[in-house]
Amino acid sequence: NYEILKSRFRGCLLGSLLGDCLGAPFEGDEITAGEKTVIKNYLDKLEEPNFKGPIKRYTDDTAMTRSVAKALIDKPEPDFKFMAKLFVKEYFLEPNRGYGQNVVTVFKKLKHNKFENIYKPASEQFDGSGSLGNGGAMRIAPIALFYFDNYNSMIDAATKATKITHTNPLGVNGALLQCIAVQESLLSEHEVKLDVHNFVKVLLHRMKPFEYEDDEDLDGIMEEPYREKLLTIQNLLQRRYDRDELYDEILETLGNSISAPGSVPTAIYCFLRACLETSDFKKIFRNTVEYAIGLGGDTDTIASMAGAIAGAYVGEENLNHHVIKHCEKYEEMIDLADNLLASSQGE
Numbered sequence: 001n002y003e004i005l006k007s008r009f010r011g012c013l014l015g016s017l018l019g020d021c022l023g024a025p026f027e028g029d030e031i032t033a034g035e036k037t038v039i040k041n042y043l044d045k046l047e048e049p050n051f052k053g054p055i056k057r058y059t060d061d062t063a064m065t066r067s068v069a070k071a072l073i074d075k076p077e078p079d080f081k082f083m084a085k086l087f088v089k090e091y092f093l094e095p096n097r098g099y100g101q102n103v104v105t106v107f108k109k110l111k112h113n114k115f116e117n118i119y120k121p122a123s124e125q126f127d128g129s130g131s132l133g134n135g136g137a138m139r140i141a142p143i144a145l146f147y148f149d150n151y152n153s154m155i156d157a158a159t160k161a162t163k164i165t166h167t168n169p170l171g172v173n174g175a176l177l178q179c180i181a182v183q184e185s186l187l188s189e190h191e192v193k194l195d196v197h198n199f200v201k202v203l204l205h206r207m208k209p210f211e212y213e214d215d216e217d218l219d220g221i222m223e224e225p226y227r228e229k230l231l232t233i234q235n236l237l238q239r240r241y242d243r244d245e246l247y248d249e250i251l252e253t254l255g256n257s258i259s260a261p262g263s264v265p266t267a268i269y270c271f272l273r274a275c276l277e278t279s280d281f282k283k284i285f286r287n288t289v290e291y292a293i294g295l296g297g298d299t300d301t302i303a304s305m306a307g308a309i310a311g312a313y314v315g316e317e318n319l320n321h322h323v324i325k326h327c328e329k330y331e332e333m334i335d336l337a338d339n340l341l342a343s344s345q346g347e
């Protein structure tokens, strides 16, 4: 159904924007019990119909998400050189959006080498090991939407889009996991309570081809951090009732960092926990974002990734429209969502 998909595409991109804009003021913070109340009050205020406040600015997460969406919309076939050009153009137009410290080197090299080989600069990061930051995952949602009816094309495009800046397998697989989670959420049955345990099982199954152990080639050993972390999520979800006690354990086992393995599973957990705790779709979105910000650390990125997953599940009508209006360029996110749906249908 086109109208349902439309609402869920919009929910996803608006959810991503909201998480970024609302989480950004807390980025890098350690959150105490008192600050959790501050976050709750801050979100309550933004939900008030007549609350007036300065526009909440988005950061690199949204700047890059917009470029991914535009690249998919503006070309008849996916064009990753064009996507790389949009990243770089956007960075030089507005460099002060809070980009990661090292990704800027990639942008400069891409520009200097006139986009000759769009994957070379990223492969040279960190002495050739490539970045495992969450910058690939934070911008991946438009790919999950655009390829909503073609899983293999989605995986292929997500890999190529990520490798423009992140070539470390942990960076790439983190983006794949986030992409898969957004699409699972998007395609889950409409207005039906999510089976969170099955959701994790599906992710475990889908990550298997990307994570394996190779005993013979020591250098090639790939651990299974994402599947291990998904098992941790399974365990945490089963112990939902001692939720305050879980706080430190979540930070220790899942993390709140700018690395992909230390943030993508965390974002997924925030969404699933909210789904377990309430069947009110409005609360699922709000609680997902509130919980993600409350973990501290890379708050804008974790809330943005969690918000994209939650928004794709609950749809636009379950995001608070007063809050949306406090976020910078929300109308453009709606347009991008509509255009992604129209172009993915070949219209």
Ligand code: 8NA
Binding pocket: 027, 028, 059, 060, 061, 098, 099, 100, 101, 102, 103, 104, 126, 129, 130, 131, 132, 133, 134, 135, 136, 138, 168, 257, 258, 259, 297, 298, 299, 300, 301
């Ligand atoms: P990136 O590729 O520069 O990676 C981010 C950071 O991760 C790097 O600066 C390194 O510290 C670390 N890192 C990545 N790969 C490796 C490696 N192989 N070895 C050792 N360290 C590594 O940029 P990105 O696009 O992945 O970053 C995304 C994050 O940066 C997002 O959170 C975004 O919002 C932004 N950001 C975050 C913070 C924060 O304090 N959490 C602050 C400013 C910007």
Ligand code: MG
Binding pocket: 059, 060, 061, 097, 098, 300, 301
């Ligand atoms: Mg950011």
Ligand code: MG
Binding pocket: 027, 059, 060, 097, 098, 099, 300
């Ligand atoms: Mg930032």
Ligand code: MG
Binding pocket: 027, 298, 299, 300, 301, 302
């Ligand atoms: Mg961040």
